[in-house]
Amino acid sequence: MMSGGSGHGAAGPTGDDVRSDLHVEIELADKGGVQITLESRVAALYGDSIRASAERVLDALGVKHARVAIDDKGGLPFTIAARVETAARRAGAKGKGEPRPERTVTREGPTERDRLRRSRLYLPGNQPKLMINAGLHHPDGLILDLEDSVHPDEKDAARLIVRNALRSVGFAGAERMVRINQLPLGFEDLKAIVPEGPDLILIPKVEEAGQVEEVDDRIRGVRAKDGDGHPIWLMPILESALGIENAFAIARAAETVVALTIGLEDYTADLGVVKTKEGDESLYARTRLVNAARGAGIQAIDSVYGDVGDTEGLMQWARRSRAQGFEGMGCIHPRQIRPIHDAFAPSTEEIESALRIVSAFDEAQAAGLGVVRLGTKMIDPPVVLRAQRLVGNARRMGLIREEES
Amino acid sequence: MSRRASSTDFVVNAVGRRVPTLVNKKEQAPFAGVGAYEPKGKKRAPPIRSCRDYPADGDKRVPDLKTALKKCGLSDGMTISTHHHLRNGDAVALLALNAAADLGARDLMWFPSASFPCHAPVVDLMDRGVVHHIEGSMNGPLGEYCSRGKMRGMGVLRSHGGRWQAVQDGEVPIDIAVIAAPTADPFGNADGSHGPSACGSIGFALADSIYADRVIVVTDNLAPFPCIPWQIQGNNVDYVVEVDSIGDPAKIVSGTTQITKSPDRLMIAEYVARFLRDTGIMRDGFSFQAGAGGIALAFVGFLKELMRQAGVKARFVRGGSTRYLVDLMREGLTDFILDGQTFDLAGVESIASDPRHIATSPFTSYNYHGKGNFASMVDAVVLGATEVDVNFNANVNTHSDGVLLHGIGGWQNCLFARCTILALPSFRDRIPVLVDEVTTVTGPGELIDVVVTERGIAINPRRTDLLDSVKGSDLPIRPIGEIRDEVQRIMGGPPAEAQITDRPVAVIKWVDGTVLDTVWQIETGRP
Numbered sequence: 033m034m035s036g037g038s039g040h041g042a043a044g045p046t047g048d049d050v051r052s053d054l055h056v057e058i059e060l061a062d063k064g065g066v067q068i069t070l071e072s073r074v075a076a077l078y079g080d081s082i083r084a085s086a087e088r089v090l091d092a093l094g095v096k097h098a099r100v101a102i103d104d105k106g107g108l109p110f111t112i113a114a115r116v117e118t119a120a121r122r123a124g125a126k127g128k129g130e131p132r133p134e135r136t137v138t139r140e141g142p143t144e145r146d147r148l149r150r151s152r153l154y155l156p157g158n159q160p161k162l163m164i165n166a167g168l169h170h171p172d173g174l175i176l177d178l179e180d181s182v183h184p185d186e187k188d189a190a191r192l193i194v195r196n197a198l199r200s201v202g203f204a205g206a207e208r209m210v211r212i213n214q215l216p217l218g219f220e221d222l223k224a225i226v227p228e229g230p231d232l233i234l235i236p237k238v239e240e241a242g243q244v245e246e247v248d249d250r251i252r253g254v255r256a257k258d259g260d261g262h263p264i265w266l267m268p269i270l271e272s273a274l275g276i277e278n279a280f281a282i283a284r285a286a287e288t289v290v291a292l293t294i295g296l297e298d299y300t301a302d303l304g305v306v307k308t309k310e311g312d313e314s315l316y317a318r319t320r321l322v323n324a325a326r327g328a329g330i331q332a333i334d335s336v337y338g339d340v341g342d343t344e345g346l347m348q349w350a351r352r353s354r355a356q357g358f359e360g361m362g363c364i365h366p367r368q369i370r371p372i373h374d375a376f377a378p379s380t381e382e383i384e385s386a387l388r389i390v391s392a393f394d395e396a397q398a399a400g401l402g403v404v405r406l407g408t409k410m411i412d413p414p415v416v417l418r419a420q421r422l423v424g425n426a427r428r429m430g431l432i433r434e435e436e437s
Numbered sequence: 438m439s440r441r442a443s444s445t446d447f448v449v450n451a452v453g454r455r456v457p458t459l460v461n462k463k464e465q466a467p468f469a470g471v472g473a474y475e476p477k478g479k480k481r482a483p484p485i486r487s488c489r490d491y492p493a494d495g496d497k498r499v500p501d502l503k504t505a506l507k508k509c510g511l512s513d514g515m516t517i518s519t520h521h522h523l524r525n526g527d528a529v530a531l532l533a534l535n536a537a538a539d540l541g542a543r544d545l546m547w548f549p550s551a552s553f554p555c556h557a558p559v560v561d562l563m564d565r566g567v568v569h570h571i572e573g574s575m576n577g578p579l580g581e582y583c584s585r586g587k588m589r590g591m592g593v594l595r596s597h598g599g600r601w602q603a604v605q606d607g608e609v610p611i612d613i614a615v616i617a618a619p620t621a622d623p624f625g626n627a628d629g630s631h632g633p634s635a636c637g638s639i640g641f642a643l644a645d646s647i648y649a650d651r652v653i654v655v656t657d658n659l660a661p662f663p664c665i666p667w668q669i670q671g672n673n674v675d676y677v678v679e680v681d682s683i684g685d686p687a688k689i690v691s692g693t694t695q696i697t698k699s700p701d702r703l704m705i706a707e708y709v710a711r712f713l714r715d716t717g718i719m720r721d722g723f724s725f726q727a728g729a730g731g732i733a734l735a736f737v738g739f740l741k742e743l744m745r746q747a748g749v750k751a752r753f754v755r756g757g758s759t760r761y762l763v764d765l766m767r768e769g770l771t772d773f774i775l776d777g778q779t780f781d782l783a784g785v786e787s788i789a790s791d792p793r794h795i796a797t798s799p800f801t802s803y804n805y806h807g808k809g810n811f812a813s814m815v816d817a818v819v820l821g822a823t824e825v826d827v828n829f830n831a832n833v834n835t836h837s838d839g840v841l842l843h844g845i846g847g848w849q850n851c852l853f854a855r856c857t858i859l860a861l862p863s864f865r866d867r868i869p870v871l872v873d874e875v876t877t878v879t880g881p882g883e884l885i886d887v888v889v890t891e892r893g894i895a896i897n898p899r900r901t902d903l904l905d906s907v908k909g910s911d912l913p914i915r916p917i918g919e920i921r922d923e924v925q926r927i928m929g930g931p932p933a934e935a936q937i938t939d940r941p942v943a944v945i946k947w948v949d950g951t952v953l954d955t956v957w958q959i960e961t962g963r964p
Binding site: 051052073074076077078079080081085105106107108109136161164165168169202365366367 | 700701703704837838839865866867868869891892926927928929930932933935936
């Protein structure tokens with residue numbers, strides 16, 4: 033969407049219902065300095081700050097002369113910087129500088145490989161207003177999406193919003209995930225995003241292990257010169273019959289792959305079948321994916337449930353999903369988070385039974401016994417392992433009070 | 438048109454605000470602290486009237502408003518009052534003021550119980566000199582007009598209870614009260630629960646009917662005597678005028694009131710409900726009040742679920758009533774609704790048909806110069822605000838840039854509840870709501886107990902009892918300063934100071950008639 037030599041560029045939405053965002057028009061010029069005209073609901077409160085943000089971005093891009101018109105509807109600083117930069121680049125500003133806004137949030141180190149990933153909330157990459165409070169709803173993960181939720185003409189704009197959001201928006205402890213575009217466009221995304229240290233990258237429409245290796249290499253490349261040394265986890269999305277057939281190889285394609293997930297819209301389209309609420313048409317793909325993921329020692333994560341208004345249907349889907357071996361699923365609205373957490377939580381009976389098994393195992397260990405007994409029953413090692421996993425997860429979900437354990 | 442501020446003296450009151458000592462040529466007492474001001478003297482009384490001067494057959498009808506106003510002795514400089522129970526559908530205030538204009542009246546003081554966007558044409562009446570100034574809430578174009586210093590007198594904003602107090606105490610002698618009545622009889626008995634323009638309670642007009650020199654009832658639904666029930670007594674009424682329509686029913690009540698869909702606001706509403714449960718305020722026989730804002734409505738839904746789970750019911754709830762309160766009563770979760778105004782059709786139907794749904798007035802609910810009122814007997818009230826500061830002072834009147842935005846409504850009066858909760862987002866877009874210091878003080882922090890935001894719940898340090906009662910709760914209780922800091926970080930720093938002048942354009946009255954704060958003219962160069 034670079035407008036080449038025209039010297040004019042625009043970015044950001046227009047209209048009466050725009051909120052927490054802004055529209056910027058930039059006309060590059062040969063003289064006259066930077067002239068900014070500003071319309072803003074918050075001009076009295078932040079007018080000077082908005083002008084200063086715009087000037088900072090233009091200066092970093094080496095723009096000395098331009099006419100800038102800003103129509104602001106309460107955009108936050110990270111949004112203002114991204115919109116001005118997008119408009120300037122679209123106008124043809126060629127500066128090498130990267131006007132990244134001041135970093136106000138820091139990455140606290142890598143997330144755990146096998147952390148809870150019950151819910152991951154999709155946030156369209158070009159809609160900053162949805163990002164600001166998303167973390168408050170406490171999903172396990174947040175996906176800043178550059179792929180399907182972003183119009184092809186707005187990929188450049190979304191990339192800057194997401195980059196800036198990673199520097200400036202606090203997500204309240206949620207794992208910070210970015211879904212990049214299909215390769216090769218996704219490589220452009222990696223260049224902008226990886227230096228900001230997201231916790232995890234979702235790679236869409238993966239069909240071959242080689243695609244994952246390539247993404248992993250690129251990430252290492254960027255991290256080597258511009259990173260904090262922490263790994264960035266990968267979650268390939270399988271969205272085709274071929275991808276499903278190669279699931280195991282994809283799961284083992286890189287050390288950093290921590291989960292596999294499935295995209296059912298594209299998968300059912302690839303099969304040429306109708307996607308139903310019951311999901312019988314994708315049962316094979318889903319169970320195959322679970323098996324491949326567990327075989328590779330990583331998490332299997334389910335797709336999304338598309339009807340936001342149908343909480344009961346969501347709960348049923350999520351319970352079945354857990355029963356099939358998935359450890360989480362996607363959300364397209366904050367209100368889906370709590371039902372999903374409830375559905376993926378083990379029941380009280382499951383937890384109690386697992387705690388009994390774990391304590392029987394611990395006692396047997398302490399007594400130096402090779403055989404674990406619970407009452408008159410002998411407990412096999414895999415049962416112990418499953419119980420330990422369940423107790424670990426339940427504890428991370430806050431379902432076990434310490435005095436009970 | 439400019440009246441220089443130099444002609445006004447100022448004092449600093451008990452909340453540290455600079456307030457004028459003279460407003461519209463009347464001496465003012467500055468706010469001295471909650472409960473500090475002691476009123477003296479006797480209540481105002483209207484002139485004694487005699488049956489000898491009224492038709493023995495009880496038929497007080499006159500052909501039109503002009504005739505009624507003339508018979509009431511309309512003259513320049515008089516105070517004309519109207520009421521807002523028809524909300525944004527009201528036609529009567531403009532009918533009355535336009536009739537007065539046609540009769541050549543000038544320099545009137547319009548004294549509405551509240552104004553709505555439908556009253557914007559009063560700007561024109563002020564430009565033409567018919568209306569001198571407004572004492573009442575001003576928003577939209579009226580708020581702009583006042584904020585830009587175009588109004589000739591000073592605006593005076595009062596709470597619903599404060600308006601009763603001012604009328605009763607004689608601070609505002611009403612010359613002519615014009616009461617819009619969804620149903621009335623020729624004697625002047627009037628009520629709001631029936632008729633094509635039914636609105637529920639018309640209690641806002643009650644003080645005017647008692648204390649005004651002259652009272653006109655305007656109706657589009659004349660019933661033969663007796664109008665049953667009656668909230669306004671015809672014995673206080675001079676004239677009855679029949680008109681085709683007193684307002685637009687679609688704008689008088691909403692068909693349905695809507696719960697917010699915003700996930701952030703739903704979270705706030707749920708926090709409030711859980712707060713009432715975890716503190717033990719929600720118990721058998723308790724009471725609460727919540728308005729008709731999106732968060733307040735959603736709060737009622739969440740609380741209802743918690744009440745069901747705990748098996749408790751309320752003794753009474755206070756309206757603004759909506760279908761959510763009506764459902765609560767029908768499900769047996771409250772014995773009564775004590776209703777100040779009625780927001781939707783379900784509320785209007787309920788108040789007209791269910792004896793457990795009672796119409797109240799600002800006298801019973803809110804008047805501070807009485808022998809008690811209902812507001813202080815409510816266990817918990819859930820309110821909104823445009824700003825709240827780290828001292829728990831709150832503002833409902835002005836935008837952060839200083840422009841008059843809203844009236845006070847019953848908000849100030851409700852602060853006397855046993856637990857006053859402000860439920861609000863900590864910022865809106867890039868407008869901070871949780872701030873260092875509010876632009877205008879509408880409510881002193883000592884009466885505001887809890888601020889519930891999407892980023893956590895702040896409890897006023899004065900309320901050690903509440904702080905103790907939430908120990909062990911998993912609610913996100915945080916110091917208010919910490920939430921303010923977080924908001925400022927998100928906003929990219931504190932906002933610039935509002936650009937205002939040194940010229941007062943309106944005052945905010947406290948419930949006892951003292952002056953709590955001043956609204957200043959905004960910088961004239963502003964767009």
